[in-house]
Amino acid sequence: MESFGDLIAADDVLFFVNAAITATGQREFHSDEGAQQLSLDFLHAYMLGNYRDLYAGVLALDINDHNAALIIRRLLETAAEAIADQRRSEGRLIAGRLALLPPQRVYGLFRSLRRSGVNNRRTRALLRDWLSARPDLALDAVKYRSGLKQALRHTHLAPGDAEVGTFLFAPQSSAHYDTPILETWRRAHYEQTAVYELPYTVAEGFAAKHGIPRGVFLERIAPRLTRVERLRLQQTARQHGPAAMEAIGTDLSRMPLTRLAGYVLSLxxxxxxxxxxxxxxxxxxxxxxxxxxxxxxxxxxxxxxxxxxxxxxxxxxxxxxxxxxxxxxxxxxxxxxxxxxxxxxxxxxxxxxxxxxxxxxxxxxxxxxxxxxxxxxxxxxxxxxxxxxxxxxxxxxxxxxxxxxxxxxxxxxxxxxxxxxxxxxxxxxxxxxxxxxDAEDLPALVEIAQFAEGRTGLAELRTYLDARAAQLPPIPQRPAERSPR
CATH class of the missing domain: 3.40.50 (Rossmann fold)
Structure with missing residues (x-):
């Protein structure tokens, strides 16, 4: 039979999970941004101080990216307070969650760790392993150059590819790059045709530099757009005529459900x-x-x-x-x-x-x-x-x-x-x-509701968290050379 303390712990975890799913620290209808951030910061501090293991275990659930990054940051900032077993389990959970986060969110996380002066061995190992698993680090260097550069400099790691390193720290020193995406970026400074071979978020800046009309740019960059970018640019394309609309297009049947619902309601x-x-x-x-x-x-x-x-x-x-x-x-x-x-x-x-x-x-x-x-x-x-x-x-x-x-x-x-x-x-x-x-989480949330009804306790909740943690993707362990900087 579970103690009163166990019941309190289970209730506190579910309390926090609800916040970690819904709260983003932004203004809501009934409360402003400041109140949202203050309330959320208190919950994170309370969970970390009282239930460190369970706090880390929440990374395995379908919480939003904002709170996942906050949990990872707080765990790494307080690494000295964790015992050996906790550090091992937290390392697996953090690595698994990093693999699910959008890359811009990960780079933002390491930027915040840099500002906080967090540069312990575990932080460096996590970044090293995450970077080693990136499918195309050269593409990251072009799309997220500032974030990648700051992360490498802070953790004293080298990217492993000499050209990527040159691009990040001395981009104008090379007259030619063998890596196609890096060479395209170099040419885009003086060739308009090269602009349309870059990812949309990078090409947009070059289009403004070259003074390319927005409608023309949208028509020609269309083949490089992701599904989400196509959906986001529907209204903009409409303002620039039928040619831009036809070029942007999108197969709505392939869009994620909640994002599609947002698009529908915007019309x-x-x-x-x-x-x-x-x-x-x-x-x-x-x-x-x-x-x-x-x-x-x-x-x-x-x-x-x-x-x-x-x-x-x-x-x-x-x-x-x-x-x-x-x-x-x-x-x-x-x-x-x-x-x-x-x-x-x-x-x-x-x-x-x-x-x-x-x-x-x-x-x-x-x-x-x-x-x-x-x-x-x-x-x-x-x-x-x-x-x-x-x-x-x-x-x-x-x-x-x-x-x-x-x-x-x-x-x-x-x-x-x-x-x-x-x-x-x-x-x-x-x-x-x-x-x-997101509506996509509805089936899992209905499953979690059994815990909120009091039908199960802390032991079952721990088992559930462990089972979800086992589903997180592993990060391949591959050593990266140290930077000479």
Whole structure:
């Protein structure tokens, strides 16, 4: 039997996981940037000081990149406080998580470690092994030159390739590079044709230097664009005429579900209507891809989806809560054998969703329970205000009086971190609440909800974290030569 301290620890970890999934330190609808950052910093300090092992173990979960980088930084900054076993397990977790982070995030992490003066042996080994696993370090040198250069200089490592080293530290000293991407970069300083052979983010600067018209640049750089870049440039291309639009194009059916939902909601309502078949088809294809082998196996599912005014989010996270709700709508439709989606506004056309009105969650939950679902999923920021507290009371009565045997599984997924409560806002103590960042994480979050319901304790939670840690990609160990600098 677990002690009271174990139960507290399990609860604290789940508390932190919700924050690490949803919080990014940016302004939200109900709190400003300063409050978000202060609240998040406190949670990280609390977890590191009280549960170092569990704090590191959270790296194996589907937390957002911002918090993953914060955890890694704090673990490396306090490496002297860890015992030998902790250093070994933390090293594996950090290396595995670094392999999943976008390269610009990793370089930003090592830049922050440089500012903090962290340059211990473990930090140098982690960077060495991460760099040795990069598929094309020359490409990194071109795209992330400043970050790579600072990281190597701080940790006293050499890139292993002499040309890359020359490019980073004395780029103008070579009249020719044998590495194609480096030679293309050199030529792009005086040849406009070379600009279009570079990655978009690098070519953009050269296009401005050469005074290339934006429309012409977009047409000619189109073959070099990634899927995400194509999606991001749709509106810009539209402003520069049909030729640019045709060149940019994009296969929406291949886009990630949550990112695609964000694109759809960025379009004017009239365009969504005119492209209804295309957009709906793309969303359903993306949702089916996420559902995978679970497609159609969740039985009868009803969702309550929040499209109230607060789902606008903020200027820096515009419509993010609504984006997550829309993506969850299509994913739950794919997972369910029979599906009903209920929006708080009462509207029935998901494609035309937009932030509007109060949040009558209680009424919609009553409507949802009347469908007798096997699973009820609520996607909301938890600010139930029409009338306040009705949702919590409905769920309490349902759990204690009408469905004590839990024939209906209920879970609340919240995409917004509540800075004042140090957690995502909950509707009821009788219903598990989990933070959600991307709809793609929904199946795993429903699995994690069993811990939040109190059905399992610290031992099971540790086992779950260990199992997730085993799924992290390994980093190949390959020594790198020391820099002569």
């Amino acid at each position: 004017p309502a009239a365009e969504r209507v005119s492209r209804r078949e295309e957009l709906t088809g793309a969303l359903r294809t993306a949702a089916a891809r996420v559902a995978g082998r679970h497609r159609g196996r969740w039985g009868q599912v009803t969702a309550v989806l929040d499209d109230s005014f607060s789902s606008y989010g903020s200027g820096v996270k515009r419509q993010r809560p609504l984006v997550v709700a829309l993506a969850c709508h299509y994913l739950l439709e794919a997972l369910a054998g029979r599906y009903t989606g209920l929006w708080t506004s009462g509207r029935g056309d998901a494609l035309l969703a937009h932030p509007v009105g109060p949040t009558p969650l209680g009424e919609r939950i009553l409507d949802a329970l009347s469908t007798a679902p096997e699973r009820l999923v609520i996607v909301s920021d938890g600010w139930d205000n029409a009338p306040p507290g009705l949702a919590g009371e409905v769920l309490r009565v349902w759990r204690t009086r009408l469905d004590p045997d839990r024939r209906t599984s209920v879970v609340h997924l919240n995409p917004v971190y509540d800075a004042t409560g140090f957690d995502v806002r909950r509707l009821s103590s009788s219903v598990p609440t989990a933070g959600i960042r």
